Amino acid sequence: MSEELLLQSAPRVGGEAPRLLASMSPSSAEAAATAVSFRGVERHFGPVRAVDGVDLDIRPGEFFAMLGPSGSGKTTCLRLIGGFDQPTAGHIEIFGEAVEGVPAYRRPVNTVFQDYALFPHMNVLENVCYGLMIRGMGRAERRRLGVEALKLVKLVGLEARKPGELSGGQRQRVALARALVLRPKVLLLDEPLGALDLKLREAMQGELKSLQRSLELTFVFVTHDQGEALSMADRVAVFNHGRVVQVGTPEEIYERPRSRFVADFVGGSNVIEPALVKAWTGVARPASLRPEKIALVEADAPAPPNSVVVEGRVAQALYHGAISRIELTTPEAGRLFLAIPSTSAPPPQGAVVRAAFSRDSLHFMESE
Amino acid sequence: MTEAVLGTAPPDTPLRRVSDALVGRRGLLLALLLAPPLLWLGIIYLGSLFALLAQSFFSIDEYSGTIVYEPTLKTYGELFAPANLDIIIRTLMVATAVTLLAAIVAFPIAYFAARYARGRMKALFYVAVMMPLWSSYLVKVYAWKLLLAKEGAVGWFMQAVGLSGALDAWLSAPIVGGPSLSVSYTGMVLVFLYLWTPFMVLPVQAALERVPVTLIKASEDLGAKPSQTFRHVILPLAAPGLVAGSIFTFSLTLGDYIVPQIVGPSSLILGQVVYTQQGTAGNIPLAAAFSVAPVLIMGVFLTIAKRTGAFDAL
Numbered sequence: 034m035s036e037e038l039l040l041q042s043a044p045r046v047g048g049e050a051p052r053l054l055a056s057m058s059p060s061s062a063e064a065a066a067t068a069v070s071f072r073g074v075e076r077h078f079g080p081v082r083a084v085d086g087v088d089l090d091i092r093p094g095e096f097f098a099m100l101g102p103s104g105s106g107k108t109t110c111l112r113l114i115g116g117f118d119q120p121t122a123g124h125i126e127i128f129g130e131a132v133e134g135v136p137a138y139r140r141p142v143n144t145v146f147q148d149y150a151l152f153p154h155m156n157v158l159e160n161v162c163y164g165l166m167i168r169g170m171g172r173a174e175r176r177r178l179g180v181e182a183l184k185l186v187k188l189v190g191l192e193a194r195k196p197g198e199l200s201g202g203q204r205q206r207v208a209l210a211r212a213l214v215l216r217p218k219v220l221l222l223d224e225p226l227g228a229l230d231l232k233l234r235e236a237m238q239g240e241l242k243s244l245q246r247s248l249e250l251t252f253v254f255v256t257h258d259q260g261e262a263l264s265m266a267d268r269v270a271v272f273n274h275g276r277v278v279q280v281g282t283p284e285e286i287y288e289r290p291r292s293r294f295v296a297d298f299v300g301g302s303n304v305i306e307p308a309l310v311k312a313w314t315g316v317a318r319p320a321s322l323r324p325e326k327i328a329l330v331e332a333d334a335p336a337p338p339n340s341v342v343v344e345g346r347v348a349q350a351l352y353h354g355a356i357s358r359i360e361l362t363t364p365e366a367g368r369l370f371l372a373i374p375s376t377s378a379p380p381p382q383g384a385v386v387r388a389a390f391s392r393d394s395l396h397f398m399e400s401e
Numbered sequence: 402m403t404e405a406v407l408g409t410a411p412p413d414t415p416l417r418r419v420s421d422a423l424v425g426r427r428g429l430l431l432a433l434l435l436a437p438p439l440l441w442l443g444i445i446y447l448g449s450l451f452a453l454l455a456q457s458f459f460s461i462d463e464y465s466g467t468i469v470y471e472p473t474l475k476t477y478g479e480l481f482a483p484a485n486l487d488i489i490i491r492t493l494m495v496a497t498a499v500t501l502l503a504a505i506v507a508f509p510i511a512y513f514a515a516r517y518a519r520g521r522m523k524a525l526f527y528v529a530v531m532m533p534l535w536s537s538y539l540v541k542v543y544a545w546k547l548l549l550a551k552e553g554a555v556g557w558f559m560q561a562v563g564l565s566g567a568l569d570a571w572l573s574a575p576i577v578g579g580p581s582l583s584v585s586y587t588g589m590v591l592v593f594l595y596l597w598t599p600f601m602v603l604p605v606q607a608a609l610e611r612v613p614v615t616l617i618k619a620s621e622d623l624g625a626k627p628s629q630t631f632r633h634v635i636l637p638l639a640a641p642g643l644v645a646g647s648i649f650t651f652s653l654t655l656g657d658y659i660v661p662q663i664v665g666p667s668s669l670i671l672g673q674v675v676y677t678q679q680g681t682a683g684n685i686p687l688a689a690a691f692s693v694a695p696v697l698i699m700g701v702f703l704t705i706a707k708r709t710g711a712f713d714a715l
Binding site: 148150152 | 613615616618619620621622623624625626629633634637638710
């Protein structure tokens with residue numbers, strides 16, 4: 034109900050804002066084929082190529098994750114979309130409009146900052162209504178939309194509090210409401226859950242996802258947490274050294290990593306060297322092998338059909354609740370990581386065990 | 402294991418016992434640390450202030466010139482005599498002008514120092530702001546008197562750039578004008594401005610330094626033009642610094658009696674009146690009453706500042 038209200042009531046605006054808000058509803062007929070497009074975008078800081086030739090197409094209404102280790106260029110890309118930085122070379126479009134030279138305050142995007150960046154001298158409602166006030170909206174209308182936005186993020190009754198009196202989770206909701214109340218075409222989220230504790234983070238993952246679905250907005254978020262990217266995003270772009278190394282659905286990224294880096298960074302796959310892969314399958318390419326695809330088998334049990342059996346010593350066994358992670362040292366394949374369900378007790382450290390996996394679960398990657 | 406640790410414990414000296422006792426009783430330690438400064442503040446600092454306040458409730462016998470030690474509001478009544486009220490209002494105007502101008506001059510300097518200056522540049526900024534405070538106050542005021550005199554550097558410069566007409570027009574204006582800059586209120590305000598600007602720059606700079614850059618980015622992200630960001634985010638967050646700076650410039654101007662003696666017209670300023678009343682005139686109660694006026698004025702100023710939300714960002 035409240036969400037519908039917010040959707041219908043596109044803010045009435047004055048000054049130069051109409052151009053900005055002309056087509057706020059993403060479901061309108063003019064919806065462009067791409068929400069954000071990057072063509073050969075580069076951003077250099079002196080000799081450092083923070084962003085080094087990125088091509089990206091983010092689709093309208095999509096929950097898009099930019100995943101990568103720190104310094105991989107993902108945050109710089111977000112800043113380029115937000116208008117806080119300008120590309121050294123290349124071309125960026127937001128819903129079909131070139132944004133080179135367009136300052137942040139004239140872009141149809143809003144950002145949820147990593148530290149939330151709430152204005153300390155304003156209360157919650159004033160923070161949420163800030164953008165509407167800037168656009169010259171009347172006090173009563175502003176207040177109505179602000180309260181709606183706070184309902185949307187399930188934060189009612191705290192309108193008069195100052196940011197300093199809120200918990201981290203509440204502050205994040207205020208930051209979210211403050212950005213959403215302006216009905217941006219693209220919502221940018223910079224490590225949105227980074228500062229929250231684990232339980233809150235998991236709850237917020239679900240909430241962000243359902244919020245994005247019900248508002249049909251384009252969300253672009255930056256994270257270094259692969260779990261977060263996989264669970265929330267419709268598509269993930271994996272960044273490394275200023276480049277996008279793979280774009281795909283979470284399943285594609287996780288099940289079919291294209292390179293050694295993706296296999297290792299997303300989900301910590303075992304990477305099998307080409308020589309060994311050739312011995313096992315006849316194909317001389319590196320392959321990724323997901324830890325959960327490997328099972329422990331009884332010493333005297335016959336090998337399952339079409340599978341590889343390796344023997345190894347348990348170097349470490351860590352209990353994680355639902356699963357146990359086991360590190361095996363094998364003479365044949367070196368170190369192998371296993372994730373086995375905790376239905377049976379994990380083998381003790383130092384035990385010699387047999388591990389088996391199907392040849393089909395080897396995913397061939399590009400040979401570097 | 403424990404025995405080994407206990408075995409290496411240092412010997413039980415008297416000093417150690419004292420420190421052990423203090424560590425155990427946090428309150429005692431705090432009391433010992435705070436007692437000397439609190440005694441100083443309580444007796445000498447606040448005490449003299451209250452002595453002053455008490456003096457202002459006495460009066461002077463007009464014939465004998467001796468102080469009558471009976472509480473009365475007669476001396477305060479004298480403040481409202483037209484001549485005395487004039488002095489208070491005149492002083493207030495000068496202090497207000499100095500404060501406003503100091504804020505206008507200091508803000509860009511402080512903003513640059515807080516936002517853009519780094520490393521050597523920042524060190525240079527501190528030196529540049531503080532350096533005037535290193536030299537003698539009297540020398541600086543006399544130097545300004547020479548600069549502002551009729552044949553001084555300022556007049557010469559205005560003539561050189563062909564603006565002596567503008568200077569003459571300004572000097573012929575009522576109130577702010579006079580025979581020359583050095584005997585006008587304009588000159589007095591300029592000298593006060595020169596003297597007190599560092600006291601405005603530093604607190605404003607400290608306040609701006611505490612404004613996170615992401616707040617400015619967030620404002621921009623939410624559609625605010627730089628001018629709007631300045632008005633709605635930067636200025637409110639700098640307000641505590643501006644108020645702190647204003648307290649300095651305002652109260653320093655209210656209390657000064659040397660500058661108005663050297664630069665400016667012959668009519669008296671509050672500080673000069675206090676000086677002459679307690680000195681040559683020997684009217685301590687009236688001097689005290691005059692001294693209470695700035696305290697009350699500052700109180701009113703701070704109350705107004707608080708009402709307008711200047712301290713909300715603290």
